Amino acid sequence: MKIGIVTLYAANNYGAYLQAFALQKYLRNCGHHPVFIKHNARKPIRTLLAHLKNELTHFRLNNLFFVCIRHGGNIPYLNKFDYCSIKKANSLDMVILGSDEIWNTSRKSIYENKVLFGYGINNITISYAPSINNAKAEDFQKKPEIIDMLKKIDCISVRDERSRKIISSLLDRKIVTVVDPTLLLEKSKWESFEKKILLPTRFMMLYLYAIEDYALDFIEQLQDYADEKKIITVSSFAKIKWADKNIGMTPFQFLYAMHHSDVVVTDSFHGLMFALIYQKNFIIPKAASSKLQDTITQYHLEDRVFSSERKVKNILQQNPDYNKINKLMNYNVNSSKQYLSHCVQKICDLVTPSITEEK
DSSP: OEEEEESOTTOSSHHHHHHHHHHHHHHHHTTOEEEEEOOSSOOHHHHHHHHHHHHHHTTOGGGHHHHHHHHHTTGGGGGGSOEEOGGGGGGSSEEEEOSBSTTOTTSHHHHTOGGGGTTTOOSOEEEOSBOOTTOOHHHHHTOHHHHHHHHTOSBOEESSHHHHHHHHHHHTSOOEEOOOGGGGSOHHHHHHHOOOOOOOSSEEEEEOSOGGGSOHHHHHHHHHHHHHHTOEEEESSSOOTTSSEEOOOOHHHHHHHHHHOSEEEEOOHHHHHHHHHTTOEEEBSOOOSHHHHHHHHHTTOGGGBOOSSSOHHHHHTSOOOHHHHHHHHHHHHHHHHHHHHHHHHHHHHHHSOOHHHHO
16 A cells, blocks of 8 residues: 655654654554655754854854754754655555654644645544643644544544643544554664664663753762763763763664663653663653653553652663563554555455455
8 A cells, every 4th residue: 555644744853754764664664655845834944054154153163963863863864754645645555644743733843744644635634642742732723723623533533642642632532652653663673773873882872852941969879870881871862061071973873872771861751762672771860741651651661760769870770671661662553554554455355355355
């Protein structure tokens, strides 16, 4: 089947690109032909140029290489995807909306791109693991046309419990939760996509968003732990003043770094996904988003979150219990694959005439 995917494939962060990469790879492995439906919710070249301009304006010339790799590292890989226009989407066998924050109606770049909700697509449509993140029911109620679009979707799944509750109440229908597409590929598959990059022999991978929000106490404890264990702190997502090294990486170099790190420090949803995929020892400074909190709850990871009662050293002195985590994860992955397979097969039966009908 030729399947269209509507997602944030061109976003300039590792997670957004790799979830799109994972879904199209999984569908291809299942024998389908996935294509991304073009839209303007993310403009990677414009974003890269804006970041470069900002560095030049502030005379931070030593940051230019980092910015080029960090914000432009995914651009060459976008050519590896197949695409189609919205106008040609109706010639596809079906369309999948998702994954990632394509239903986060609190963001203007999302609600203005209505194709993310199925607008203009008149053939069979399902959703796979979209998230509303921190958007509220009121954000949808202010845009009733978006609710009407969601009502037309044939099968709906979302990525997290908060999204499920709010979308279910808005549409008054049953919604299922499924895993992020990154979990649809096994660890060995991700390893095969890695691109080697020069890194310290032993290092702590920092994949952090809310850098300025962290208490000095947390940073000092983290640095003390790194000094004690003789490991180097490496940031790839943002330039961090207190990190030993800031290294810009492409998405596939990021995979290599996550795989070979000694410890992962992240407040990112996809940072946590890849920490779990690679079975790393990790710590979460704080659960800054509902999607991250939902994963923490789902896999019983509360003891990995820093607090005044849970010190950095105490958290990291013991690895997560991956026997328990993998058991839960494998169940959720299998259930998600069954959901996707069921939806695709159901549509396959609709679009493929039977032998009897042909006769």
